Amino acid sequence: MPRYEYRRFGYTTPPELSGGRPRDYKVAIVGAGPIGLALAIDLALKGVASVVLDDNDVVSIGSRAICWAKRTLEIFDRLGVGERMVEKGITWKVGRVYHRDRELYAFDLLPEAGHKMPAFINLQQYYVEQYLVDRARDFPELVDLRFKNNVIGIENSNSGATIKLETPDGTYNLAADYVVACDGARSPIRSMLGLEFRGQLFEERFLIADIEMQADFPADRRFWFEPTFHEGESALLHKQPDDIYRIDLQLGWDADPEEEKKPEKVIPRIKAIVGERPFEIDWVSVYTFQCSRLERFVHGRVIFAGDSAHVVSPFGARGGNGGIQDVDALGWRLAAVVKGEASEGIFERYNAERVHGADENIKNSARTTNFMTPKSDMEKMMRRAVLDLAAEMPFARRLINSGRLSVPCSLERFYNRHLSAAPLPPGRVAVDAPLEKNGEDTWLLSELDAGFTLVSFGGGAGPAIAGVRHMSVGADHGDLIDRRGFALDRYGTRLSYLFRPDQHICAVFRKPTEEYVRAVVDKELGR
Amino acid sequence: MGDFADDRLGTAGDDFYEALLEAHKGLSFEKSAALNARLVLILANRIGDLETLSAALTAARGSKE
Numbered sequence: 001m002p003r004y005e006y007r008r009f010g011y012t013t014p015p016e017l018s019g020g021r022p023r024d025y026k027v028a029i030v031g032a033g034p035i036g037l038a039l040a041i042d043l044a045l046k047g048v049a050s051v052v053l054d055d056n057d058v059v060s061i062g063s064r065a066i067c068w069a070k071r072t073l074e075i076f077d078r079l080g081v082g083e084r085m086v087e088k089g090i091t092w093k094v095g096r097v098y099h100r101d102r103e104l105y106a107f108d109l110l111p112e113a114g115h116k117m118p119a120f121i122n123l124q125q126y127y128v129e130q131y132l133v134d135r136a137r138d139f140p141e142l143v144d145l146r147f148k149n150n151v152i153g154i155e156n157s158n159s160g161a162t163i164k165l166e167t168p169d170g171t172y173n174l175a176a177d178y179v180v181a182c183d184g185a186r187s188p189i190r191s192m193l194g195l196e197f198r199g200q201l202f203e204e205r206f207l208i209a210d211i212e213m214q215a216d217f218p219a220d221r222r223f224w225f226e227p228t229f230h231e232g233e234s235a236l237l238h239k240q241p242d243d244i245y246r247i248d249l250q251l252g253w254d255a256d257p258e259e260e261k262k263p264e265k266v267i268p269r270i271k272a273i274v275g276e277r278p279f280e281i282d283w284v285s286v287y288t289f290q291c292s293r294l295e296r297f298v299h300g301r302v303i304f305a306g307d308s309a310h311v312v313s314p315f316g317a318r319g320g321n322g323g324i325q326d327v328d329a330l331g332w333r334l335a336a337v338v339k340g341e342a343s344e345g346i347f348e349r350y351n352a353e354r355v356h357g358a359d360e361n362i363k364n365s366a367r368t369t370n371f372m373t374p375k376s377d378m379e380k381m382m383r384r385a386v387l388d389l390a391a392e393m394p395f396a397r398r399l400i401n402s403g404r405l406s407v408p409c410s411l412e413r414f415y416n417r418h419l420s421a422a423p424l425p426p427g428r429v430a431v432d433a434p435l436e437k438n439g440e441d442t443w444l445l446s447e448l449d450a451g452f453t454l455v456s457f458g459g460g461a462g463p464a465i466a467g468v469r470h471m472s473v474g475a476d477h478g479d480l481i482d483r484r485g486f487a488l489d490r491y492g493t494r495l496s497y498l499f500r501p502d503q504h505i506c507a508v509f510r511k512p513t514e515e516y517v518r519a520v521v522d523k524e525l526g527r
Numbered sequence: 528m529g530d531f532a533d534d535r536l537g538t539a540g541d542d543f544y545e546a547l548l549e550a551h552k553g554l555s556f557e558k559s560a561a562l563n564a565r566l567v568l569i570l571a572n573r574i575g576d577l578e579t580l581s582a583a584l585t586a587a588r589g590s591k592e
């Protein structure tokens with residue numbers, strides 16, 4: 001398999017430095033990582049222009065995100081890149097947990113049928129970023145991608161923010177109504193605004209290696225506690241496209257990161273896992289992880305999303321996947337505010353929802369990392385008891401924590417549950433289902449692709465409301481036909497669900513009158 | 528052993544494990560062992576049924592050191 005070929009995106013002199021007339025920027029996005037790029041596409045799909053500024057001109061290099069969760073793939077699908085990613089990625093849903101050389105149990109992350117997207121794919125971050133850049137370029141009028149534009153200063157005010165940029169042609173200032181800081185874990189914008197990033201640093205080092213090798217290893221995620229092939233506490237193995245495998249090895253806190261990266265140290269460690277098969281090292285790093293976040297994600301006209309707002313240790317794949325959920329929660333709100341359809345106050349709700357999401361991700365990632373790094377003899381003994389009991393007692397398997405993998409964040413706490421008969425309460429993200437539309441196969445989520453949508457399950461008319469689409473789902477008649485029964489099973493019948501533009505349920509009605517529906521939409525938009 | 532093997536904590540399992548480690552935090556090994564001993568007694572009383580407790584003892588002994 002040919003390995004990924006890094007190509008420079010190229011630099012063009014910005015209009016500000018080539019004598020063009022100054023423009024009026026509504027949204028400036030700092031950082032063309034997965035989060036910044038996804039946000040620019042989401043805004044473009046809603047007709048809102050943005051300028052994306054990145055100090056670099058190439059995709060992410062080295063061993064970074066590989067596991068993309070179902071919800072992320074659903075969001076990517078809404079952005080128009082989900083299918084391409086699934087096609088290239090390695091699909092998996094089973095995780096296997098071993099103690100020494102014995103398999104303790106396996107878990108299935110998507111045991112039911114009737115979903116367009118799989119539980120997980122593995123796809124190197126460089127592919128994800130490249131596909132997002134390709135997609136962003138479908139909107140030349142709406143996404144202004146500027147590589148080698150390094151943000152070196154920022155001034156925040158009540159009516160906008162001005163950023164100072166450094167380019168190969170010199171420096172310039174750019175004023176925007178809103179600046180979204182997607183500038184990663186070391187966020188320069190965070191530092192420039194003097195914001196504190198607080199959390200827990202784990203005293204442990206991990207060797208993370210990507211190797212190229214011909215092998216028929218399964219796509220399953222495989223995790224070992226106290227592996228027989230490595231003297232450290234744990235090992236993790238993942239398969240990626242292009243015959244690349246990701247190996248994470250726990251090294252202990254005393255390991256010397258520089259020493260550990262040397263081929264003479266790395267090669268024997270890998271040989272111990274893969275045996276005598278030939279392999280080539282693609283990338284090796286030694287990482288230390290932390291779980292931290294900003295106290296608030298919204299600071300006047302500067303909004304944080306992705307790693308700039310929160311970072312986690314990677315064992316639940318909650319970093320990038322959490323960041324993409326930020327995009328989901330921010331895109332429609334930012335678009336609505338910029339278009340004058342919503343009040344600025346709704347960013348407070350973005351803040352509350354995503355701080356909640358980040359806390360959930362931090363809690364789960366920290367617990368996993370703590371389980372992987374026992375800090376005292378008693379912690380070690382306790383973990384040993386869990387592993388010993390797990391072989392025979394299923395309850396103990398649930399206590400083994402090799403990663404609580406990324407799931408959609410539920411927003412139930414932000415809504416009142418007023419209809420207890422509804423199988424899905426407000427706050428939950430829509431559950432997909434296969435449907436038929438005009439004789440063609442479709443998916444529920446593919447139909448919830450823009451704006452607020454009211455869906456009547458089991459048929460029924462909906463009120464005509466400006467800005468709210470209505471459709472009906474029925475077993476044999478309606479706008480969408482539920483031939484296989486998944487949708488009616490998941491949503492119930494004679495119930496109408498109102499979905500936000502990010503596919504979250506915001507209300508469930510027996511009788512969706514114009515007045516009720518409008519009131520909910522107005523509240524969401526802060527009107 | 529069926530009854531003991533079943534999962535009754537569900538997702539609260541992670542909450543419990545975290546709370547357990549928290550309770551032990553900063554204790555010497557001996558103090559930790561003493562905490563575990565008290566915990567066993569408190570839980571035994573809470574279960575309050577000798578037959579169940581005997582079966583639990585057997586199940587715990589049965590699994591290897």
Ligand SMILES: Cc1cc2nc3c(=O)[nH]c(=O)nc-3n(C[C@H](O)[C@H](O)[C@H](O)COP(=O)(O)OP(=O)(O)OC[C@H]3O[C@@H](n4cnc5c(N)ncnc54)[C@H](O)[C@@H]3O)c2cc1C
Pocket residue numbers: 030031032033034035036053054055056060063064065066067068125149150151152182183184185187188208287305306307308314317318319320321322323
């Ligand atoms: C070893 C490892 C494994 C991981 N595995 C997973 C996984 O399996 N699944 C998962 O979901 N997540 C995973 N993550 C986390 C994931 O990589 C991050 O969460 C993700 O990259 C965050 O995206 P982002 O766009 O917020 O930030 P980044 O990807 O860091 O992008 C930030 C961008 O901002 C740019 N920038 C920075 N400063 C400036 C500046 N001054 N001016 C202009 N531009 C600037 C940078 O060049 C960069 O392009 C992993 C991370 C690591 C380290």
